[in-house]
Amino acid sequence: MWLMLPSLLLLVLVAWCLWRIVEKLGVPGIFSLLFFIPIANAVFLAYLAFADRPVNAPPPSGPPPDLPPPDDTRESSICVPCGAAIPAGSTHCPACGWTYRVPTPLPDPQPPATPLEPPSVEKTYRDYRGF
Numbered sequence: 001m002w003l004m005l006p007s008l009l010l011l012v013l014v015a016w017c018l019w020r021i022v023e024k025l026g027v028p029g030i031f032s033l034l035f036f037i038p039i040a041n042a043v044f045l046a047y048l049a050f051a052d053r054p055v056n057a058p059p060p061s062g063p064p065p066d067l068p069p070p071d072d073t074r075e076s077s078i079c080v081p082c083g084a085a086i087p088a089g090s091t092h093c094p095a096c097g098w099t100y101r102v103p104t105p106l107p108d109p110q111p112p113a114t115p116l117e118p119p120s121v122e123k124t125y126r127d128y129r130g131f
């Protein structure tokens with residue numbers, strides 16, 4: 001009897017993995033048990049391979065939902081990091097200074113007006129060696 005325990009554990013593991021795979025394909029997980037019925041497993045596998053599932057469905061068409069503008073400060077909001085209230089009309093949290101605005105990038109540093117030139121070398125290596 002105890003020799004069947006590893007087989008039973010493997011069967012449960014395979015059933016659990018199949019359940020998760022089938023749910024990720026947009027089919028109720030209970031249908032994963034069809035893999036353990038001899039003829040039904042081939043039929044269900046063909047269904048999974050060739051059926052149009054919600055995963056493959058085109059996105060819904062139509063106008064996008066009405067969303068407020070990204071910097072809408074007409075209503076008060078809650079600060080994400082600290083949870084304090086941000087009053088209406090403000091873009092910064094009064095408690096921690098957090099802002100939902102994207103900071104403007106710093107401009108690129110300006111290149112030097114004139115290219116740097118190496119200093120003129122009046123003496124050569126021989127001059128230092130004493131030749």
